Amino acid sequence: MTMVETSGEDPAAPAKGSSFYLAMRILPRAxxxxxFEIYKFCRQVDDIADTEGPRDARLAALDSWRADVEALYAGQPAGRMSGFIEPLQQFRMRKNDFLAVIDGMEMDVVSDIRAPDLSTLDLYCDRVASAVGRLSVKVFGVPEADGIALSHHLGRALQLTNILRDIDEDAGIGRLYLPREYLDAVGVAIRDPKDAIETDLTPACAPLVAAAREHFGKARAIMDRQPRTAVRAPRIMAEAYAPMLDALERRGFAPPRERVRINRAHLILAILRYAFI
Structure with a gap:
């Protein structure tokens, strides 16, 4: 599931007007x-998960990325990982977090995720979002324990918001990330995504909205005790996404669901507040 937009010039590069690009643009050059290297890596393995090619070929492509990660940490980086040579030396990102991102994409390739149980959904969020956070906080300079906790909470907050935003788009490619426990609790026994989106999913989505909001709150509490410069970028991401969660809750989840996007005004204000003021 894609977190951010790409540039038309380079399919693996962030779009220059995207929330990710604007949030990261304020950082010092290194x-x-x-x-941006982390983004490119995540984008390329995410694209493998989201294509419609044969599953065996996509699994092999992900294995090729695993081999490239291993080669990077063995001091023999492949060309597409060569951009990590200096960042790895400077920021000491962990190999297991790169591999966790690939494992998360593999979950979408082995079979289309449809109404996973809560533990499977949480594992998915940890791999595709919080693992990215664990790579990122190394770059931001957040201390170890708080960095892991921030990655846990902000990663899940952002990913759950994406899941709630993208219900219809995900159903179009055969996926339904809403947990089966919440669907069963409100009597929605439908597992076919295209059938499920014809249903009022508001009761099943409400617990995810509450969980995402709780994760945002815990992430903010962690950021509040960090040096301002260490958490400027994650604060901007949180300030961009939290209002979108509010907008999704106001809209509800009954069909037809109007697309909710990041509020550009909130994003610009967050950039001004945390980057320049």
Whole structure:
């Protein structure tokens, strides 16, 4: 599930007007370039998960990325990982977090995720979002324990918001990330995503909205005790996404669901507040 937009010039590059690009653009050069390398890595493995090619071929492509990660940490980086040579030396990102991102994409390739149980959904969020956070906080300079906790909470907050935003788009490619426990609790026994989106999913989505909001709150509490410069970028991401969660809750989840996007005014104000003021 894609977190951010790409540039038309380079399919693996962030779009220059995207929330990710604007949030990371304020960083010092070395940190900015490291974050763009992390983005490119995540985008390329995410694209493998979201294509419609044969599953065996996509699994092999993900295995190729695993081999490239191993080669990077063995001091023999492949060309597409060569941009990590300096960031790895400077920021000491962990190999297991790169591999966790690939494992998360593999969950979408092995079979289309449809109404996972809560523990599977949480594992998915940890791999595709919080693992990215664990790579990122190394670059931002957040201390170890708080960095892991911030990655846990902000990663899940952002990913759950994406899941709530993208229900219809995900159903179009055969996926339904809403947990089965919440669907069963409100009597929605439908597992076919295209059938499920014809249903009022508001009761099943409400617990995810509450969980995302709780994760945002815990992430903010962690950021509040960090040096301002260490958490400027994650604060901007949180300030961009939290209002979108509010907008999704106001809209509800009954069909037809109007697309909710990041509020550009909130994003610009967050950039001004945390980057320049």
């Amino acid at each position: 940190k900015r370039e490291a974050m």
